[in-house]
Amino acid sequence: xxxLDFVYQARAGRVIFGxxxxxxxxxxxxxxxxERALVLCTPEQRASAEMIAARLGPRAAGLFDxxxxxxxxxxxxxxxxxxxxxxxxxxxxIGGGSTIGxxxxxxxxxxxxxxxxxxxxxxxxxTPIYGLSEAGLKxxxxxxxxxxxxxxxxxxxxxxxxVPMAVASGINAMAHxxxxxYARDANPVTSLMAExxxxxxxxxxxxxxxxxxxxxxxxQALYGAWLAGSVLGSVGMALHHKLCHTLGGSFGLPHAQxxxxxxxxxxxxxxxxxPQAMARIARALGVDDAALGVYELARRCGxxxxxxxxGLAEADLDRAADIAAANPYWNPRPIARxxxxxxxxxxxxxxxPRAPH
Numbered sequence: 431x432x433x434l435d436f437v438y439q440a441r442a443g444r445v446i447f448g449x450x451x452x453x454x455x456x457x458x459x460x461x462x463x464x465e466r467a468l469v470l471c472t473p474e475q476r477a478s479a480e481m482i483a484a485r486l487g488p489r490a491a492g493l494f495d496x497x498x499x500x501x502x503x504x505x506x507x508x509x510x511x512x513x514x515x516x517x518x519x520x521x522x523x524i525g526g527g528s529t530i531g532x533x534x535x536x537x538x539x540x541x542x543x544x545x546x547x548x549x550x551x552x553x554x555x556x557t558p559i560y561g562l563s564e565a566g567l568k569x570x571x572x573x574x575x576x577x578x579x580x581x582x583x584x585x586x587x588x589x590x591x592x593v594p595m596a597v598a599s600g601i602n603a604m605a606h607x608x609x610x611x612y613a614r615d616a617n618p619v620t621s622l623m624a625e626x627x628x629x630x631x632x633x634x635x636x637x638x639x640x641x642x643x644x645x646x647x648x649x650q651a652l653y654g655a656w657l658a659g660s661v662l663g664s665v666g667m668a669l670h671h672k673l674c675h676t677l678g679g680s681f682g683l684p685h686a687q688x689x690x691x692x693x694x695x696x697x698x699x700x701x702x703x704x705p706q707a708m709a710r711i712a713r714a715l716g717v718d719d720a721a722l723g724v725y726e727l728a729r730r731c732g733x734x735x736x737x738x739x740x741g742l743a744e745a746d747l748d749r750a751a752d753i754a755a756a757n758p759y760w761n762p763r764p765i766a767r768x769x770x771x772x773x774x775x776x777x778x779x780x781x782x783p784r785a786p787h
Contacts, residue, residue, distance in 0.1 A: 527552035553659025568679025628714035630654030670696035736780025
């Protein structure tokens with residue numbers, strides 16, 4: 431038996447989980463020592479943000495409703511300026527990765543504590559990773575100042591998440607867990623969390639599709655997303671995330687749907703180099719082949735399967751391969767430009783995953 435040898439870095443953070451847990455919002459803002467909270471959301475979620483502001487009453491300093499995918503630098507600057515003008519001493523971000531990402535952009539320069547209320551399965555709320563897009567390129571980094579101090583997970587808030595978005599967001603979360611299993615700095619603790627995350631999401635997502643108001647299924651998916659986000663915040667990611675950052679930041683593809691399309695193909699690319707991780711992914715999904723299992727789960731749930739469905743042009747594939755190969759993340763299988771191009775072609779067409787040569 432091989433001796434254990436690893437580093438596990440826990441991330442500070444307070445989690446309140448359960449149906450109806452939004453009732454604790456006032457208590458949790460008070461626990462941060464905050465008096466003036468800036469509420470953040472996308473334009474589409476303004477009604478939810480107004481509900482949050484009403485719950486906060488005099489502790490709500492204002493509302494900013496312009497959060498957008500990939501956190502454009504201009505939006506981040508506008509939100510930071512508003513927080514400063516209002517003398518905000520915390521931010522409450524309700525929504526998915528776009529809104530929580532905006533909260534992180536504010537915290538990066540101001541140090542304001544963030545309270546996150548996720549309504550999707552993106553997982554950003556559990557990580558010290560931030561991203562900003564400028565001039566067609568997405569820059570990511572890690573800074574503990576951006577890690578939300580408190581996260582309220584209330585499955586009731588996900589009941590209005592449309593099924594297609596729930597599926598894409600959930601498979602996005604699965605990508606965090608899957609890549610966490612073959613990360614260079616993977617360890618037994620995060621690997622346990624990753625496998626449990628995959629199991630919970632694989633059970634929850636089809637049940638959400640079958641019955642959209644199944645609160646238990648929504649809770650399972652949210653539980654899996656929390657664990658997957660914790661893995662994302664603790665270990666490094668690899669090829670899959672690099673490709674998705676490239677496709678989102680440089681070509682404007684929607685974040686969760688891009689993860690949904692690419693994941694099976696990235697797993698196929700890495701299958702031969704990470705057999706133990708693939709075995710754990712397959713076990714969690716109850717299948718024989720990890721990559722095909724993810725592809726079939728997406729297909730059964732009605733998710734997009736092809737990059738061309740998301741608006742990518744075939745003429746963009748060469749440039750995408752060039753960008754991703756130029757500055758690659760660590761990956762268990764060496765990154766070869768030809769292999770990336772083959773992977774992207776299969777993802778563009780929506781073909782079943784195969785290991786590129």
